[in-house]
Amino acid sequence: MFLLVLLYGFITLTLSVPRQYVFVNKSKTWAEAQRYCRDKYTDLATIKNEQQTIQLLDTVNDDSIDLAWIGLYDDLKSWRWTLEDRDFFKAGEKEFRNWNNLVPNNYGGQRLCVYIYSGIWYMAYCTEICPFICYDGRQNSSASYVFIHQHKTWTEAQSYCREHHTDLVSIRNEIENYRVQSRSWSDQSNSSFSNWRSGQPDNAGNSEYCTAVSFSDSGSWTDENCNITLPFFCYSVSLLGSSCQYYFVNQSLNWTEAQRFCRQNYTDLATIDKMEEMNRLINTVNGSYSGSAWLVSMMM
Numbered sequence: 001m002f003l004l005v006l007l008y009g010f011i012t013l014t015l016s017v018p019r020q021y022v023f024v025n026k027s028k029t030w031a032e033a034q035r036y037c038r039d040k041y042t043d044l045a046t047i048k049n050e051q052q053t054i055q056l057l058d059t060v061n062d063d064s065i066d067l068a069w070i071g072l073y074d075d076l077k078s079w080r081w082t083l084e085d086r087d088f089f090k091a092g093e094k095e096f097r098n099w100n101n102l103v104p105n106n107y108g109g110q111r112l113c114v115y116i117y118s119g120i121w122y123m124a125y126c127t128e129i130c131p132f133i134c135y136d137g138r139q140n141s142s143a144s145y146v147f148i149h150q151h152k153t154w155t156e157a158q159s160y161c162r163e164h165h166t167d168l169v170s171i172r173n174e175i176e177n178y179r180v181q182s183r184s185w186s187d188q189s190n191s192s193f194s195n196w197r198s199g200q201p202d203n204a205g206n207s208e209y210c211t212a213v214s215f216s217d218s219g220s221w222t223d224e225n226c227n228i229t230l231p232f233f234c235y236s237v238s239l240l241g242s243s244c245q246y247y248f249v250n251q252s253l254n255w256t257e258a259q260r261f262c263r264q265n266y267t268d269l270a271t272i273d274k275m276e277e278m279n280r281l282i283n284t285v286n287g288s289y290s291g292s293a294w295l296v297s298m299m300m
Contacts, residue, residue: 019052021045023059023068033069044071079114082158083135083167093172097121113154116171119181119268126154133180134161135169145169145180174256195278196221210255212292219282222292226255232294233270233281234262246270246281250289258294270295 022041024033030044037044047053047070060068081094100120111123115130124130129151136146146165148157154168161168171177197214201223210226213219213233224230229252235244247266249258255269262269272278272295 021056021059030069044069046071081170083170088170089172096171096173098177116180119177129153132157133169134165135167136165138166194221195219211295213295214292215285215290219278229254230292230294231289232258234266235268235270236266244277246284248284255294
């Protein structure tokens with residue numbers, strides 16, 4: 001095989017070293033096979049074209065051999081963001097993950113795209129159609145996160161975001177995960193429901209504050225420092241229906257700890273979209289508590 005290189009008007013012929021394949025008839029795991037090849041040769045086989053496929057098959061002279069390892073593999077730790085702007089990510093931010101399980105299970109290797117539900121990430125088939133969130137990093141943009149109500153595949157959503165905004169949203173840390181989560185919930189439900197106490201919220205964007213429901217004031221909402229400890233409300237939702245079940249947890253935790261507890265034991269911290277749900281949440285206490293308790297909303 002020759003490589004033609006055009007350099008300053010002269011054609012130079014460069015001879016490439018032919019790839020040599022060696023069939024090793026030993027039964028090993030993929031990792032053991034890789035270790036063996038790196039120790040004895042160069043590495044497990046890499047195949048770049050059909051000619052090399054034929055060359056590799058010719059090394060096996062035993063018709064009873066059906067399967068053999070090659071060097072291609074799917075490392076679930078190699079999930080990558082579609083936005084490749086180096087300046088967008090600080091050290092370690094590309095590695096932030098919020099999977100529904102600590103170790104995502106992609107049995108069969110077919111679910112190669114990710115969707116977010118209640119702040120939790122799930123693997124999905126890239127051909128599924130869903131609404132989506134774009135990131136807009138342009139200076140004249142009115143919002144960083146833009147929820148798109150159209151249903152598209154992952155590839156179609158990526159193309160749309162790159163054409164109309166910057167790209168599909170990338171999430172670099174927990175705070176951005178909360179922001180994206182809140183943005184998607186409010187837009188999906190088309191709800192502007194709130195139950196703020198008069199004069200609330202009043203943090204004026206000076207720092208991070210989280211939302212609490214006050215039982216000493218008929219269930220009105222207040223913004224509180226996320227690091228103080230309060231009891232909290234969790235919810236769970238059945239996969240067969242859309243109704244939520246609320247649970248009052250009478251343990252004093254800060255907002256992050258409360259969210260972690262709810263995600264481990266239920267679905268998440270309670271989300272309220274309408275007054276009917278607010279009344280159901282209040283009824284779970286049944287007059288047994290008169291202080292404040294965390295809800296899901298976080299504000300910046």
